[in-house]
Amino acid sequence: TQLLEQSPQFLSIQEGENLTVYCNSSSVFSSLQWYRQEPGEGPVLLVTVVTGGEVKKLKRLTFQFGDARKDSSLHITAAQTGDTGLYLCAGALLTTDSWGKLQFGAGTQVVVTP
Amino acid sequence: DARVTQTPRHKVTEMGQEVTMRCQPILGHNTVFWYRQTMMQGLELLAYFRNRAPLDDSGMPKDRFSAEMPDATLATLKIQPSEPRDSAVYFCASGLGGNSYNEQFFGPGTRLTVL
Incomplete structure (x- = not known):
C-alpha cells in the first residue's frame, strides 16, 4: 500500500477545461513535491511546498499543501494539450533519518485532448 | 545546464546476463537515489546514498x-x-539532502528489457 494516495488515477478532459488532482495521506510530511512525467522521460519537478496551508502558483497550475501537512492538491486552469502527462506527488516524512528520501504516490495520468 | 545523466538509455539483454547502469548526478548534490518504474508497481525506491555512503x-x-x-x-x-x-x-535521481525541501532531480532513465 502507498503512503500517498492519489486520485483520480486517470483523467481525460478537453482543452480549456479545469482539473484537480488530489494527494492524500494519514502521515505528516515535512515537504511535498509535485512532478510531471512525459513518456520516455524522467519525472520533472514542478513545485515544492513546505508550510501547512501554503499555496503556490505556477502560471495556470495552483498547488496547495494541507494545513496539517498530510495532503495536497494540484489544480490546472484552462488545460492545454501540453499539460498531458503523469502527475506524481511525493513527500518527505517528518522523521529525522529520511535525509531526502521521498514517498511517491502512484500517479495520476492526465490526458488533455484538443 | 545541470542535469542528471544516465547510460545506456536502452538495454536489451538475455536472461542470465549482467547488466550495468550508470548515472552521473548533478555536481554538488550529496544524495543519489535509484528507482525502478513499472506500470504495475509505479516508482519504487531501490537504494540511496548520502555522500557516497x-x-x-x-x-x-x-x-x-x-x-x-x-x-x-x-x-x-x-x-x-x-x-x-x-x-x-x-x-537515477540526485538531490541536496539535509535541507527542508528534499527535492530530487531525475535522469532520463534506462529502459531495460530482459528476454
Whole structure:
C-alpha cells in the first residue's frame, strides 16, 4: 500500500477545461513535491511546498499543501494539450533519518485532448 | 545546464546476463537515489546514498542487485544475473539532502528489457 494516495488515477478532459488532482495521506510530511512525467522521460519537478496551508502558483497550475501537512492538491486552469502527462506527488516524512528520501504516490495520468 | 545523466538509455539483454547502469548526478548534490518504474508497481525506491555512503538499500533484491558510488560523479546499479521480471525503467535521481525541501532531480532513465 502507498503512503500517498492519489486520485483520480486517470483523467481525460478537453482543452480549456479545469482539473484537480488530489494527494492524500494519514502521515505528516515535512515537504511535498509535485512532478510531471512525459513518456520516455524522467519525472520533472514542478513545485515544492513546505508550510501547512501554503499555496503556490505556477502560471495556470495552483498547488496547495494541507494545513496539517498530510495532503495536497494540484489544480490546472484552462488545460492545454501540453499539460498531458503523469502527475506524481511525493513527500518527505517528518522523521529525522529520511535525509531526502521521498514517498511517491502512484500517479495520476492526465490526458488533455484538443 | 545541470542535469542528471544516465547510460545506456536502452538495454536489451538475455536472461542470465549482467547488466550495468550508470548515472552521473548533478555536481554538488550529496544524495543519489535509484528507482525502478513499472506500470504495475509505479516508482519504487531501490537504494540511496548520502555522500557516497549507502544509506538504505532495503528496496533492492540483494541476491542479484548491487549499487555503488565509486566516486562523487558516478553511481552504478548492477543486476547479475538478470531475469525477465527485472524489465522496467530504472531512474537515477540526485538531490541536496539535509535541507527542508528534499527535492530530487531525475535522469532520463534506462529502459531495460530482459528476454
